[in-house]
Amino acid sequence: MTCDGVEVERLFIGAGCNRIVHNVSWGASGLVAFGAQNSVAIFCPKTAQILTTLPGHKAVVNCTQWMPSTKDAFKVQHEEEHFLLSGSADGVIIVWGMSLKEGKWRHVLQAPQSHKKGVTCMKGIMVTGTVAIFASTSSDGSVFLWEFVFPSRTGGDCKLSCLQFLNVGSKPMVAISLAELPGSSDYIVLALGGLDNKVHLYCGERTGKFNYACELKGHTDWIRSLDFSLPICIDDGKDTLLLVSSSQDRCIRIWKMALHISPANSKVPYRKEGIGLTSYIEGPLFVAGSSSYQVSLESLLIGHEDWVYSVEWQPPLRTSVDGNEWDQPQSILSAAMDKTMMIWRPERTTGIWVNVVTVGELSHCALGFYGGHWSPSGDSVLAHGYGGSFHMWKNIGVNVENWQPQIVPSGHCGAVTDIAWAKSCEYMLSVSHDQTTRIFAPWETEVCLGNTISCHEIARPQVHGHDINCVTIVQGKGNHRFVSGADEKVARVFEAPLSFLKTMNHAMLQKSSCFEDPQDNIQILGANMSALGLSQKPIYVQAPSEAQDRISHDVSDSLETIPDAIPIVLTEPPIEEQLAWHTLWPESHKLYGHGNELFSLCCDHEGKLVASSCKAQSAMVAEIWLWEVGTWKAVGRLQSHNLTVTQMEFSYDDMFLLAVSRDRQFSVFSIKKSETGEVSHHLVARHEGHKRIIWACSWNPYRHEFATGSRDKTVKIWAVEKESCVKQLMTLPQFNNSITALSWVARDRSGVDGFLAVGMDDGLIELWSLSGGCVAVPAMRFDPFLCHVSTVHRLAWRNSEAEGDCRTLQLASCGADHSVRVFQVETHIFSWRIQSEWAHKSSLALENHGVGSPDYMTLVVLIYNSS
Incomplete structure (x- = not known):
């Protein structure tokens, strides 16, 4: 994506799958689609990378279905565009199109009629090379049958029409399958299963008019999945159809549907007269056109020990x-x-x-x-x-x-609340309401023609018992450490074990100085999870063999016996079992003091102080606590706000601490450290900077200027002058949505010019070019297909270096849509003529209209567009 000298490319997406049955679909294109909160995510199994997310749904995505499916791929051999159906919890069905040649996605259409409640399942079949019929079920007890006509050319218009509406009553259907009847290709059989423990069969023509055929009894609990086979050969003819069903009764049943030998013109009853054992074995009969079919139980499969969700x-x-x-x-x-x-x-x-x-x-x-x-x-x-x-x-x-x-x-399956880059930016740390902390890093692999780099989750250092709200990585020298805060009154400190440091050596073929030689004094190899899932106990270097012995003697797997972890040095990106159990970090300290759940954390650039805040409804609880790194003693309690402090950040030289709050005010504190290590602080300024909650703030990386963003849809730029007062420099034009995240990056070490990344409540991200503290012009509005689909919770720039006429930056983001994203931003240096022209014209605008005035900002935007 390119816009006026700025190019944006998505490097990585990390997201987990919604915890819903029928949420995943593996298509004939080789790609896998799944719902990730309100978006549809697409990943490639060959590269193990999420390729894109599709925005459009306003509620949680419940189910997806490719057209053509893997079952119908042979019917559509030369199709250049594949289609994907997605259904959400508000009853909406959307059709997406993907060009196989270009790999580009488009929003094709939305179903004209929607279910009143959430869509629970969608299945379809190709009846010709360009026509598909699919059915959708809902928790409102309705079933829709649809006809979908593919376009005549790639990117053309599609047609979607409702063939029939079925009302199945008070017990909704949650499983569905469609198939063409063998020997009668003009007729289609529809199988429904749900909360009444029965499989219901409907039969109809391609044009609709499905009629109830029969019901299949046998399961003793909810039916969760149904799937028809293609016709199979019996007696040298493809005249038999098999239906497999699974249930919460832990059983799987295979039903055989075969052409009946009775005359076609005879009246076939629902069941044979004189019900006996034979009739139960043979099963019911139904008529479709000139053919009749008999359904019988082919096999009962028993082997699972819990609910069978899928067949x-x-x-x-x-x-x-x-x-x-x-x-x-x-x-x-x-x-x-x-x-x-x-x-x-x-x-x-x-x-x-x-x-x-x-x-x-x-x-x-x-x-x-x-x-x-x-x-x-x-x-x-x-x-x-x-x-x-x-x-x-x-x-x-x-x-x-x-x-x-x-x-x-892999990725989070809950809202991602905070992210932080490592002190040398080798990896990124994220925390989430799914109660986990995860580390994502590029993994460099040697191949015959060179090295390839792909991003993966390489560690899960914290698995907690509470939703995690905030995190900060301790900067400065020493081993890698981070502090996390959750829905508890305690902040927890974690330290990187030896296994992680060695793993990072394998991830980076060109080893960083921070991971070159793990210190000999690190005696902790990994960590074990406690029974309650709160504290993580260290595993020492000399103990792995003992742990292995314990595991070999205790092979039981129950809630009472938790097997010990075996920390390992990874030589390739890990799989889920390794991540969840063997990559934990030990907890070294607990920080007690706050009265409510932790909400925000930050660390200074020297790695000597950590600031923390919690949810608050009073001035006393809204205190900011300062902790000394190493001793982890409380060395300060800063009072200024009356409600929750939503974000904090230290200035580049650690002289000031900026805090913004729900009380619509921001505070700037002066922080001084003596040679003896004592910390003193005082309030420099407190302003009611916005009309609504202030959610975000960010310092200029090289100057005493900062930005604040609020629910009032505005971003304001401020400066600390003479270390004693704060002055407003400008206000950016009002945005279309609430501002929830900000991050400032400089183009050079002077800090005069830079970019401000702005994240909003609707998931969109914008880049603004800042110059001289008084000029702001829009540089880039990210394509919605690149952005989040829900609130952006945090933005963070990664340190980078300029190369030639192009500066490559990386921006990380996280949001309520369960995803973590990394973007690469290439900013071509504008000519000095244009920059000087902007500066001259903006100075005139400043003189005539004043900073932050609507006339001034309108003129600045006009200058930008004309250039």
Whole structure:
């Protein structure tokens, strides 16, 4: 994305999957779609990177479905555009289009009619190469059947029309599947399953008019997933259809739907007269046009020990070069809350369905799987778990199956509340309401033609029992440390273990001085999680063998027995099981003093002081506490505000501490440290700078100037003069939404020119060019497809260096949409003629209209646009 000399590229997205069944879909394009809060995220399994997020939904995304699906890929062999359906908790269905050649996405359309409540499931089939029929279910008890007509050219208009509306009553359906009936391609069978423990079959033509056919009884709890196979060969003819269903009763049932041998013109009852054992085995009959079909229970699969949330047939395999011939493998993938995925196949001799592959059973951290999915080629399986995590296995065996775990993208499954760059910017730390702290870093890999760099989550240093609200990394010399604050009255200090320092050496082929030789005096290898999930105890260097012995003697896995972690030095990006258990950092100190939940933290540039604040409704509780790094003693309590201090930041020389608050005021404190280590402070200024809550602030990296952003949709620039007073320099033009995050970066060490990144409540990000403290012009408004879809909570620039005529910067952001993002911003240096012209014209505007006046700012924008 380019705009007037500024280029923005998205480098990385970290996001977790919503904890919802049917939320993930693996398409024929090879890409995986999933809901991440209000957005639809797309990731590539080959690179283990999230490629983009699609904004548009105003509520949590519940389900996704690719068109064509992996099951229908052979029907659409030369399609240049694939489509994705997404449904959200407010009943809205959106259709997205992706160009296979360019990899670009577009918002195609929104369903003209919407469910009154959340969409729970969507499934569809291709009836021709350009026409699909799909169905959607909702918790309001409704089922919609839709016809979707693909465009005649890439980027063209699509047609979506509602074929039929079904009302299933007070017990809604949560699982759905569609298939063409064998021997009668003009008729489609619709299977519904839900809270009444039954599978309901409807039959109708392609144009709609679906009628109730029959119901299948057998499950004793909610039905969570349904999937039709393609027609399979029985007696040299593809006249049999198989339906697999899974339930919370821990069972999987396979139903056979075959052409009935009775005359087509005979009246077929719902069940045969004289109900006996034979009729129950054979099952019900229904008529579709001139054909009749009998449904019977083919097999009952028992093996899972908890709710079975997902079942899926393996995608068809092409048996010819031109793709006109295909075969449906007799293979079913199931995923359950017992932390396992199983592959079921019938034995060759007896035909009895048995479990042939089980993966995931050794995981202590998955907390169950919400769904399992096949890759288009059938050689990989993917599951998403309770913690928003992905788990993927690939069959790398040649003659014997050998399923091995693979690297997948990861991220938070709750609102990400704060981020911080490491003191040397080798990695980024984030905290979230999902009660975890995560470290993301670029991982450099040697390949035959050079080195490749991709970003991954490489450690999860804190797994907590409370939502985490804020974090700061301790700057200065010494081992890597951070302080986090959560929904408790205690701030916690963590220190990097030896295993992490050595892991960073593998991540960076060109080793940084901070990780070159981990100090010999670091005796802590990693950390163990306590039973209550609050404190993390150190594991010392000499103890790993003892821990391994304990694990080998105690192999039980229950809530009462938590296995010890085994800290390891990673030589490649870790998988979920390693992240959640073996990359913890030990907790070294607890900081007591605040009266309420921690809300904001910051550290000075020397790494000597940490400031903290908590949620407050009174002046006494709203105190800012200063902590001495090392001793971790409270050395100051700063009073100025009456409500919660929302953000704090030290000036570049650590002379001042800036604090903004919910009471609409900001404060500047003078901080002085004596040679003996004593800290003195006094209030320099306190101003009611905005009309609403002030959410964000940021200092100029090299000057005593700072910016404040508020819910009143304004950003103001201030300066500390003569170390005794604060003067307003200017006000940026009013924005379209509340300002929730700010970050200032300088173009050079003079600090005269720079960029201010502005994050807003609607998730959008803008860059403003600041010059001389009195000129501000818009430099870039990020494309919505690059931005967050909910509130931006924090922005942070990474230190960088100028190269030639272009300066490369990196901006990190986090938001309420559960995502962490890193952008690369390249700013081409403008010619001195244009810069001097701006300076001259802006000085005239300043003289004639005054700083911050509407006329002045309008003139500045006009100057910028004309240049």
